[in-house]
Amino acid sequence: MNTSKLFTTLLLCFISVSFFNYEEKVNTEIIKETPENIAHKQADDTPEYFLLRPEVEKAYGYSHAVKIGNSIKISGAVSMDDEGNPTAVGDLAQQMKNCYADLEKILKHYGCTFDDVVKEDVFTTDMSKFLEAAAYRTEIYKTQFPTGSWLGVTELAVPEFMIEIELEVHKTK
Structure with missing residues (x-):
């Protein structure tokens, strides 16, 4: 051949x-x-929405969290009471603790903990005070820290808010 x-x-x-x-x-x-x-x-893939403070969130036009599949996006938590009034005014460290307390409620709703958080973005109007208080995060993230960004901003939605924390979560089955 x-x-x-x-x-x-x-x-x-x-x-x-x-x-x-x-x-x-x-x-x-x-x-x-x-x-x-x-x-x-x-x-x-059907979105599952969660409102932490339904009246406040409806008034401002947002949902505090949405779960699609194994992913959960959580809107920025701020230090407020159930009527939407700022709390811990002038105290960034306490505002941060209040944010994490609200975020924990949302995580529990979905059967998650801070160990499931894969991304955390922090927005603050006073970066130096945030850096002083940031060590508190070791009480929140005991296993590992998520990825994310810390951003200094000129203002948040309400002038008394000094910090806002948003999360992305991956829930394992």
Whole structure:
């Protein structure tokens, strides 16, 4: 057999094997997408909203948390009472503790702890006071710290708020 015929034969064999492997992969993927699997996937992707202070959150136009699948996004917690009034005015350390207390309530609602937090963003109007109080976070994150950012801002939603903390959570099944 000459080189040209050998090359053509090998090429045809390669194409045939590749085609059958592709067809097998496509058939396998089709089998995975059964109606039951699709319905289950859609159910997991349905957003589940949570309001910590329903009246306050409706008045300001936000939900405090939303869970989609294994991911939970938690809006920034601030130091406020159940009517939306600022608490611990002028005391950043206490405001931070109040934020974490509210965040813990939300985490518990979803069956999570701070160990499930994968991202934490802190917004503060006084970075130097936050840095002085930041050691408190070791009481919150006992296993490991999440990723995130600390941002100094000129103001938050209400002038008395000095800190706002938002979280992203990954809930394992």
